[in-house]
């Protein structure tokens with residue numbers, strides 16, 4: 001064997017032996033093989049050509065997020081068997097993806113009919129062991145206690161990841177209930193309720209773990225309302241540290257947009273605004289509060 005080939009073989013053998021799995025405490029990504037994770041997005045611009053419809057997912061609820069968001073977030077910020085807490089469970093996209101990726105999940109949803117419907121997506125063993133669905137108001141102390149009780153049964157004192165996908169104020173009205181964040185009498189009240197939900201999530205989340213907020217902005221009374229950045233501010237006030245603000249392209253992921261595209265373009269041209277093509281996915285971490293430097 002020529003010397004150079006012999007050296008290569010030894011190097012290859014050495015590499016295979018000496019490289020142990022290297023992971024962070026909050027995911028299963030092997031950093032010693034980081035080049036293999038090509039599908040994991042690390043940029044701040046996310047675009048998906050179409051909505052995932054396999055693995056139990058379907059577009060059965062106006063306002064549900066595309067499953068690829070859950071795939072990205074759970075792979076990046078959870079380990080196998082971790083508990084994901086989703087305080088606006090809706091049609092259960094987070095729960096389905098948690099099951100597919102062998103994570104556990106607690107989902108809270110205000111509407112009883114949605115809780116009944118989503119429960120039918122899981123088998124009875126899954127519902128007893130890994131997927132817990134609670135009907136309740138995520139802003140309330142009572143619901144927080146119920147979640148804590150479920151965590152205890154699941155053998156944990158905290159959740160390991162938090163997902164918040166609230167109504168985007170009143171853009172889609174989900175119910176007539178007074179506790180519903182889509183049914184607030186003003187945007188200020190929406191921010192107040194959002195902050196209460198986020199605080200419950202913060203208290204239930206394990207230290208140093210991550211949270212994701214999925215939210216879009218809105219127009220009202222001929223002006224732009226930055227729901228996303230206002231909610232980010234509330235997250236920071238509670239104690240979360242912002243880690244990333246991702247802009248996600250929403251064109252093509254929604255049913256009706258194509259049909260009304262021309263109408264919106266006309267309205268934009270005549271009204272001086274731009275048509276929404278994005279929403280935000282914001283990433284936060286529950287870190288120890290650092291002393292803020294005085295100006």
Ligand SMILES: C[S@@+](CC[C@H](N)C(=O)[O-])C[C@H]1O[C@@H](n2cnc3c(N)ncnc32)[C@H](O)[C@@H]1O
Nearest residue numbers: 064065088090091093110137138165174180181
């Ligand atoms: C944007 S949707 C979430 C969709 C979900 N991510 C999915 O993929 O199906 C918001 C959900 O929050 C629920 N909701 C509104 N106010 C709530 C509250 N105070 N507590 C719990 N759920 C609430 C609504 O009924 C609605 O189903």
